[in-house]
Amino acid sequence: MIQVQNLDFSYSKKSQLFSQLNWESRTGNIIGMLGKNGAGKSSFLRILAGLLFPNSGQVSVLGFSPEQRNQTFLSEVFFVPDENFLPGYLPAERYQQILQPFYPRFDSEIFTRLLDRFEVDSQEKIKNLSFGQQKKVGLAMALSSGCALILLDEPTNGLDISSKSAFRKELISVLSEDQTVVIATHLIRDLENTLDRVMILDQGQIKLDADLSDLADSLHFGVSQSEVSGAIYSQSSALGVQFIQERTTQAQTVVNLELLFEGVTSGVPIASFLSKTNSLTA
């Protein structure tokens, strides 16, 4: 579905953002792309969408080279950027009617239901909606598009707590098995219980790329009142010492994505503790 090989990308000659980056994704996953501010998450999504071009290397999305912006490619990829991309002078419903013919599997009933669920007035001009409401229109478009690949840049940024929860539920319920979603975010908690796979981008490289199920099988996440021996990574918090251990006989735990992220970005080779071969590290 997505194959990235030896990708080099920079905005200027002085600093390289991605260097020999490799990545592959399978169909039917909700993939979280995590990274610190400036790690290159938005840039990576824009390369996948064909809005930025690699300096060198190969990028293939659904069998297409994104930079060629093939018509079929454009009808199968929906990108929601972090900033508002909608025409302010149109109401959401009218914009949906204009956009729908470009996406062969667009479902207008889902669109209407989502706007209702998100409590957005579909008759109001988009420019008169708040930032969060405009964001919800973009997300409703993406989730109704039926596209094979949906790219979401910081989708929960600007949403209130109940809207974040509604978005998570709708994301899981609306998607079909032949759709793939890549979500770039640094708001890790917002994606809890939503992701199938997590990819961590740091210092121009993918430092971890693993299924949540593999992480839960191979790692044990816990909190203790004192230091834990044999921890792969630990961090003091208000709750006590949060730690990650290699899992042997311990009970399976929910993956603590924030702790995992801190561990990986502080240089711990977490991927070497994973049992499955489809997890990798840079």
Ligand SMILES: Nc1ncnc2c1ncn2[C@@H]1O[C@H](COP(=O)(O)OP(=O)(O)OP(=O)(O)O)[C@@H](O)[C@H]1O
């Ligand atoms: N149009 C541009 N021209 C030059 N440099 C840019 C441009 N856009 C982004 N950059 C730089 O590229 C780097 C990666 O930016 P990008 O927006 O992709 O990161 P990000 O991980 O999405 O960050 P954030 O979490 O803050 O949104 C940053 O150092 C940024 O300054």
